[in-house]
Amino acid sequence: MPELPEVETIRAQLAPRLVGRTLARVEILDPRLTRPFDLFEVAEELEGDAVAAVDRHGKYLVVRLESGLALLVHLRMTGSFGFEPTSHERAVLELDDGTRVGYRDVRRFGTWLVLEGSDLEPYVAEKNGPEPLGRRFTSAWLAERLARRRAPLKAVLLDQRVVAGLGNIYADEALWRARLNPVRPANGLDAGEIDRLHRALRAVLRAGIARQGSTLRDYAKPDGSSGSMQEEFRVYGRDGLPCPRCRTTLAKTRIGGRGTWYCPRCQPDV
């Protein structure tokens, strides 16, 4: 599933091609993409409008239109954009300069929602906490959020209202970097540990953006090339391999149904 660094990479590639262009033709091919709204009505709302900006909030892509409308895209499991025709396309945008932007989604969990610009902020704010790379995401803010929850730390970090845009991969990488066990109760961390976690979260997300995301099964950049963050993984998917810090064999467990990788020695369950 694309996480913040993957969505940010997609945003950065779409923006220069879309901004300033008119959506000359909008074809939505899958009713699941826009439901409960009718796909033809959504296409009609978008067609003829021009793109003012392509933004991101957590895992949401936001295509802001000159009319004031905004198209909110969530890629979920397997959504991606591309400039070349491909299989499993669920929508196609044709721009006034002839650029073709296809939306591909094998599993079909992705969503497209058109909102009035004024409805966008409240909609997103209800689902997402502050941007983890922004100024509002402070160590104190994170401490306050963690203090309310006794659930395993990893599960709380995956709540988008706590760390917007974080998913399974970057959560495991951040916990390893911060030397925190993923099953510890979220409200059991001391101030020093929370500071470490805050720094680790930002560091792994920045590293992911710098590497243009991690290319596993489903994530693809719009230009068709691959991200390389998977080469930088320290724990994710590496059970049975030595910890890069202490050489102890990395372990795998499940938390909230999600595969979770950690070092039993560097990340003790105190």
Ligand SMILES: [Zn+2]
């Ligand atoms: Zn270790």
